[in-house]
Amino acid sequence: MTARTPTPARLRADACPGALQTHAAADGALARVRVPGGLLTGGQLRALAAAARDLGDGALELTSRGNVQLRGLADGAEAGLGDRLAAADLLPSATHERVRNVLASALTGRAGGHVDVRPWVRALDAGICADPALAALPGRYLATLDDGRGDVAGLGGDVGLLALSPAEVALTLAGTDSGLRAHPDDAVALALAATRAFLDERTTQGGTAWRLAELDDGVSRTRARLSGRPGVTVDVPRAPTLGPVGPATQRDGSVALVAVVPLGRLTADQVELLAGTTDEVQLTPWRSVVVPDLAEDAVDDAAAALHRTGMVFDADSAWTRVTACAGRPGCAKSLADVRADAARAVVDGALPAGGARQHWAGCERRCGRPRGEVVDVVATGTGYRVGWS
Known part of the structure; x- marks a missing residue:
């Protein structure tokens, strides 16, 4: 592993916004709602649409970490927003809400990849929220869970899992292979251990770094705090500049539609349309939305309805x-x-x-x-x- 040149010491605390700790923007407060793995149920989509209409400017913004933002919130709206999110199971921990940044491979468990990382998403999120110490993670912390297709492992996560086969998973640190391996059943435990090791090393180095890569020899020093089964290191795949777009046939024969959202902005009406189209969607780092599990004879109608609202299904589109x-x-x-x-x-x-x-x-x-x-x-x-x- 090659040591990285550390970023100069941060002179201010990480003020990354959350749902309860908002950012004061020119058009009102901005709230960022963490969506681990980008996975949202229809009910959660409806709750977000209602919050955008009732409390914000009527739209949701998609981020490069698969999260959503609400803009134009009035002063003091955080409490009401928090209540709505908690009721929709979008705020399982008030103390950990800013550190629940988890990216997962698009279409995982449905098409492509060695493993389905959706169970990893849920287990990692639950493990982070269950550890009081991990509330001290910086809000920029990022975990990447790659099912082996190589789409999110290269996005620079502080801690990551990359499936090398259906039976072997590599632990990545700051986007590089740590050399440690685990069986898929043990992978989340290794990722949680690595997250704690990052936090411990951050504390040792003064507790100001926002990312693991900013620590002095952060990868090697974090790796030294861990034990596990070693393996031959591999090159982590470079992240694509564009994720999947358009229809994708799933293993079960149904179809997933991947829609690019122009400039990452969804109106509340678009969100409700998505909620009525499928039981679960996945937001991606490319500000697109995976609409899965569609019957083959329903695909054209669903695509037409979403396209009429401005969503894009053409990979060659300028959007x-x-x-x-x-x-x-x-x-x-x-x-x-x-x-x-x-x-x-x-x-x-x-x-x-x-x-x-x-x-x-x-x-x-x-x-x-x-x-x-x-x-x-x-x-x-x-x-x-x-x-x-």
């Missing part, structure tokens, strides 16, 4: 290559309404840089910028500056 920060009016630092400008460019066929993968940002901070090679389209107050970086 799959465009992301944006909040922009005006949500962010006081933004110099433009970047979402409206980006949407207009897509509709008019006028995307810069030949329509290459691009991120529109209202200021130099470029919040929400995706990983990998991407063109920056940055507002300057007198237009946009376009360039690769």
Whole structure:
């Protein structure tokens, strides 16, 4: 394992928002609801849609960690939101709510992969919430549970599980193979041990780092705190820039539809439509939604209904290559309404840089910028500056 150059010491505490600890934005408070594995039932979707309508601006934002955000909340709305989320089983622990960041392979258990990681999602989340010490994890902590298809293991999780076969799982630390192995039945216990080891090493080094990769020799030192069965290290797959899009045939013969959500923003009406289409959806790191378990004769009608609301099922659509920060009016630092400008460019066929993968940002901070090679389209107050970086 190669030691990484540590990030300079953080000078402020991690203030990553949650459902109960919101962020003050220009358009009101912003709440982030953790959705481990991106898995949401129909009832939970309806609860989120109602909360967005009653307490926020009427929409949900999808994040690159498969979570959801509500914007435009009034001062003091946190208590009411917390009650709604708890009733929908979306807030199992008030003390741990910001650290429940868990990504899972898209379509896991339905198509592709060596194992179904959905049981891992539930077990890891329950294990984190059951350990009072783990409430001290930074809000940026991330676990990645990859079923072997290689879609989320490369997203830089602090702790991760990567299925190498139906019988062997690799533990990853800061997106690299730790060399430790476990049977799938024991994998979550190893991930929890690694999470505790990360927290212990973080405390030893002063307790200011937001991510394992920021610690001084963090991977090696965290690994040294663990015991387990060693294996030959492997290269962790690079994460794709785009996840699955469109229909996918499941093992059971039914069909999953994967819909890209333009700029990651779902209206409450769209959320309720999703809730009425299937019993469970999965949100992905690519700001798309997996709508699974559809009968073959129901796929066309479901796709048409969702497409009419603006969801995208074409992997070649320009919407799959465009992301944006909040922009005006949500962010006081933004110099433009970047979402409206980006949407207009897509509709008019006028995307810069030949329509290459691009991120529109209202200021130099470029919040929400995706990983990998991407063109920056940055507002300057007198237009946009376009360039690769």
